[in-house]
Amino acid sequence: MMYDLKEKIVLISGGASGIGFSCAKEILRAGARAVAIADINEANGKAAAEQLIKEFGTEKVLFVKTDVTNKSHFEEAFKRTLEKWKNIDVLINNAGTFNDSQYELEIAVNATSVVHGTLLGLQYIGKDKGGKGGVIVNIASQFGVDGDTSFPIYSATKSFVIGLSRSVGTPYYYDRTGVKIVTVCPGLTNTPLTHHSSLTETKFLFPDLRQRFMDRSKSVINQPTESVALGVITSITNGENGSVWIAEDNEHYEIDLPNRKALRK
Numbered sequence: 001m002m003y004d005l006k007e008k009i010v011l012i013s014g015g016a017s018g019i020g021f022s023c024a025k026e027i028l029r030a031g032a033r034a035v036a037i038a039d040i041n042e043a044n045g046k047a048a049a050e051q052l053i054k055e056f057g058t059e060k061v062l063f064v065k066t067d068v069t070n071k072s073h074f075e076e077a078f079k080r081t082l083e084k085w086k087n088i089d090v091l092i093n094n095a096g097t098f099n100d101s102q103y104e105l106e107i108a109v110n111a112t113s114v115v116h117g118t119l120l121g122l123q124y125i126g127k128d129k130g131g132k133g134g135v136i137v138n139i140a141s142q143f144g145v146d147g148d149t150s151f152p153i154y155s156a157t158k159s160f161v162i163g164l165s166r167s168v169g170t171p172y173y174y175d176r177t178g179v180k181i182v183t184v185c186p187g188l189t190n191t192p193l194t195h196h197s198s199l200t201e202t203k204f205l206f207p208d209l210r211q212r213f214m215d216r217s218k219s220v221i222n223q224p225t226e227s228v229a230l231g232v233i234t235s236i237t238n239g240e241n242g243s244v245w246i247a248e249d250n251e252h253y254e255i256d257l258p259n260r261k262a263l264r265k
């Protein structure tokens with residue numbers, strides 16, 4: 001199920017910063033026709049678009065200020081992208097937050113908006129609804145597979161993303177829509193999300209959980225965003241429908257999540 005990104009139109013939520021921004025850049029470098037960035041941060045969104053326009057040209061970039069937790073707002077980003085380029089081929093549900101002390105917002109951004117995005121993606125990309133078929137990438141986290149003591153709620157939102165993507169990434173949906181769904185689970189990546197300044201603002205369930213996270217982070221590679229972006233591209237081009245990938249320590253590989261019966265103790 002090889003997929004060619006050349007000349008494709010790609011919509012990226014949270015593309016104004018970090019992993020999403022790197023995805024925008026690497027995807028344009030890989031020959032996509034255009035990238036639309038849907039992000040709530042207007043200043044960063046405009047700066048990101050300016051930077052991409054400088055490198056790739058005006059006709060290849062669009063920024064739409066979007067709050068992805070609001071479905072009709074998110075849909076506006078799809079509509080604006082369609083208006084400009086008449087088609088959407090790939091959606092990357094990447095917007096995320098990392099703060100268990102604001103867990104309602106965290107669940108809204110990391111889980112609910114991925115549902116909005118996945119449903120809208122099927123609707124706008126699906127060949128059953130007038131699209132050409134394509135790919136949805138949902139960005140989860142390594143914590144969504146392993147869980148994490150310092151960030152239990154964040155980890156649960158990411159397990160949700162894996163569960164949703166594996167359930168919709170099944171032949172039933174693909175046969176109707178022609179939309180392949182893949183999940184990418186990054187490990188620690190050098191972005192504002194995990195900077196120490198953001199973590200000092202976060203209230204943890206117990207205060208020593210911050211130190212626990214910091215200590216753990218010291219022993220793992222804080223990979224650059226480009227490594228994840230290149231992994232995302234590989235998952236788009238080579239990934240099977242429903243596949244789950246880890247992008248950690250500058251490596252990118254698919255994992256097999258076994259059937260429950262194989263897990264029986």
Ligand SMILES: NC(=O)c1ccc[n+]([C@@H]2O[C@H](COP(=O)([O-])OP(=O)(O)OC[C@H]3O[C@@H](n4cnc5c(N)ncnc54)[C@H](O)[C@@H]3O)[C@@H](O)[C@H]2O)c1
Pocket residue numbers: 013014015016017018019020038039040041044066067068069094095096097098109139140141142185186187188189190191192193194
């Ligand atoms: N950085 C890491 O170590 C790491 C590890 C695993 C997974 N991830 C995941 O990668 C994704 C990208 O994170 P990042 O590290 O690049 O962080 P980042 O903070 O650099 O980027 C996240 C972007 O999402 C946007 N956003 C937040 N709420 C939004 C909303 N309601 N509507 C629209 N946009 C919104 C932010 O404005 C920001 O531009 C997230 O889903 C995150 O959970 C990151």
